[in-house]
Amino acid sequence: MTAEIITIGDEILIGQIVDSNSAFIAKELNLIGISVYQITSVQDEKAHIRTTLAEASKRADIIILTGGLGPTKDDVTKYTFAEFFEDQLVLNEKVLGHIEELFSKYKKTPISDLNREQAMLPSKAVPLHNKYGTAPGMWMEKDGKVFISLPGVPYEMMQLMEGEVIPRLQQKFHRPYIYHKTILTQGEGESAIANRLAAFEEKLPSHIKLAYLPDLGSVRLRLSGKGEHEEELISAVEKQVEGLYELLGDIIAEEQEEDEKIAVQISKLLTSQKKFLSAAESCTGGALAAEFTTHPGASSCFIGGMVSYATNVKSENLGVPKDLIEKYSVVSAEVAEAMAKHAKKMFRTDYALSTTGNAGPTKGDSDAEVGTVYIGLATPEKIYSKKFIFGNSRDQVVKQTVQKAFEMILKEIS
Incomplete structure (x- = not known):
């Protein structure tokens, strides 16, 4: 059972937005045993969409489109859908009623003819209820293949996938079981690990695959199995885990x-231990706190942080002694440890992380080379720091600093 995802929109192709919809759809499909064969992005252009639909129908059993269902002239998916199925658009009274209800409840502007036109659907389509928006999803079938069109707005698409699409696919198709097991490794790179696993990979059963997912400072190894019998599949994958x-x-x-993500692991551990974390950031400029609080549940263990970017803020607001900065420089182990110490005290937490360094392109208030970073960690028992050299790419310096800071706290609380 295979699926193909088609994202529609010039904004994706020019890099204006990142295609996060495909990742969500693929993950949801994978959970119910449907493999994604291909993901394609196309322009808001009828001929391009029609050609892509025709090609996708030769490769996959399920074709899911996102985007191009809005009320403006550049949203052509619905009209192309009708042409592809040699169908015509008709008014769906139920969809129109929903659109009118949304406008009466949430909109200050009167409903327009363009909005009403969103209730015009191909006559052969089964409308999929979009409770958050005016553009319904559409389900159509042709030659044993299922075609699904969804809005491009992420939260609307997600609701339709979870509430409409997945239940319908589960009911319609018999699907194999898919089981994943992910192992996190640290300390060796992808190529070194691959060399160690060469013989192991050659002996893997045909229904189990090994994937390498490298990240900063770590490599995740994912074993994926597919089969008809769930218990047998899990047992077979777990046997290979033992081999790893x-x-x-x-x-x-x-x-x-x-x-x-590592931030989620930290959050779960701190929450289970009823411990709290804070941060004092300089070179990362709030990236550490931003990454941590992106994930649900962070509020149960992350109290807050301070971006002490300027040197005077470190002393005047965070409380790092001026003479310490003058003696050792702002980029130093001593200052990193003082930042963590004062953040822990300021926010009354069990742990505190700090970052100070030169992310580049210039040296700033320190003579330390670009890429030099110190990460401090205050725990209930001690305060310490580590020095890193992360190169001259500003973006990578920030990302690697956040990753290493998380690794430090994770090791401490595990």
Whole structure:
């Protein structure tokens, strides 16, 4: 059982927005045993969309489109859909009633003819209720293939996938089981690990695959199995996991839920331990706090942070002694540790992280080379710091600093 995802919109192709819809759809499909064969992005142009639909129908059993369902002239998906199925648009009274209800409840402007036109759907389409927006989803079938059109607005698409599409696909198709197991390794790069696993990969059963997912300072190894019998499949994958431990036991950090970020792991551990974290950031400019609070549940353990970017803010607001900065410079182990110490005290937390360094392109208030970073960590028992050299790419310096800071706190609380 395979699916193909088609995202429609010039804004994706010119890099104005990132296509996050495909990632969500693919993950949801994978959870119910449907493999995504291909993801394609196309222009808001009828001929391009028609050609892509025709090609996708040769490769996949399920074709899902997102985007191009708005009320403006550049939204042509619905009209192209009708042409592809040699169908015509007709007014759907139920959809129109929903649009009118949304306007009466939430809009200050009167409903327009363009908005009413969104209730015009191909006569053969099954409308999918979009409770958050005016553009309904559409379900159509042709030659044993299922075609689904969804709005491009992420929260509308997500609701339709979870509430309409997934239940219908589960009911219509018999699907195999898919089981993933992810192992986090630290300390060796992707190529070194691949060399150690060469013989292991050659002996893997055909229904189990190994994927390498490298990140800053770590590599996740994902074993994915597909089969008709769930218990047998899980047993087969777990047997291969044992083999990974035998070969890589010295660098395996832990087993993870699929795609679980390190910030989520930290949050779960701190919450279970009823401990709290704060941060004092300089070179990361708030990126550490932003990454941590992106994930649900962070409020249960992350109290807050201070972006002490300027040197005087470190002393006047955070409380780092001026003479300490003058003696050791703003980019130093001593200042990093003082920042963590005062953040822990200021926010009354059990742990505090700090970052100070030169992210570039100039040296700023320190003579330390660009890429030099100190990360401080205050715990209930001690305060310490580590020095890193992350190169001369400003973006990578910030990202690697956040990653290493998270690794430091994770190791401390695990």
